[in-house]
Amino acid sequence: MTFANILAFDTSGPHCATALLQGDCVHGARVVEMKRGQAEALMPLLEETLAGRDLGWSDLDALAVGIGPGNFTGIRISVSAARGLALALGIPAVGVSNFEIMAHGNTARTLLVSLPAPREQVYLQLFRDGRPAGKPRLAALSDLPPDLGISSGTTVTGHLAKEIAAQTGGIAMPAALEDIPGRIARIARNRLEEHGAPTERPAPLYVRTADAAPPSDPPPVILP
The missing domain is CATH 3.30.420.40 (ATPase, nucleotide binding domain)
Structure with missing residues (x-):
């Protein structure tokens, strides 16, 4: 088609x-x-x-x-x-x-995309060869997860790229959305x-910390 x-x-x-x-x-x-x-x-x-x-x-x-x-x-x-x-x-x-928007067109073999999050935190996702290589994460800049999969050759782009690269040994490539x-x-x-056409309808992407408790209230209803 x-x-x-x-x-x-x-x-x-x-x-x-x-x-x-x-x-x-x-x-x-x-x-x-x-x-x-x-x-x-x-x-x-x-x-x-x-x-x-x-x-x-x-x-x-x-x-x-x-x-x-x-x-x-x-x-x-x-x-x-x-x-x-x-x-x-x-x-x-x-x-x-x-994350995909930020990674689009970037030719880095391994890429960490960072987006601004509330309360001085960042949303993070790792890409390899242009494809997601892990689930999105939410973390504080002062407490980045040790299992992000970043090596000395990883390119870091997006929000606070220089600060994240300095902590992880990556290579900063500041960029805006x-x-x-x-x-x-x-x-x-x-x-x-x-x-081809996806079998699932699009859904909001919300990222929580790994130890975040599920909400006590039911989520708002959106169209099926």
Whole structure:
């Protein structure tokens, strides 16, 4: 199956980001900064993105959505939208993490991606040859897990890369989370072409410490 038109979006941070991937070209990429209001802004932005290429919802072949980690409410907004649209349109929806966005295009053999987390902590995930090599972790900069799998040749990129590299003996490559919707779309297309439509719907990526207790309250319900 050819995935000619892929609509990508993300609300995992203080923004509403959208883009349309057609072939190898990204069109209408926008990252609108906003601390709140993503739920009201997302659908109009998606419709504007489609209208910019004279497309309608029925022209889409797939959806790509950012799943975090990031803002709890923001992630659920975009993931719920992706699930609902995929169900209504009968097309696949692919979830892409912020770790994958940061790692996309990086040619380091072994790469540790770091993202900012609450309370002066960091989210971490190791990649080998461009693919995840371990589960995402949450840790304090002053207490990094000893089993991260970092060697002296590991490249560390993202949030506090220099500080983490100094502690672990890695090589720092500071970088910011950028080109969010375009990278989400390209990663999703590559995954679809390699593996076909996913059997599971996208789900929010929440990262807890290894010894974190499960929440006592049930999680909010999102669309099936």
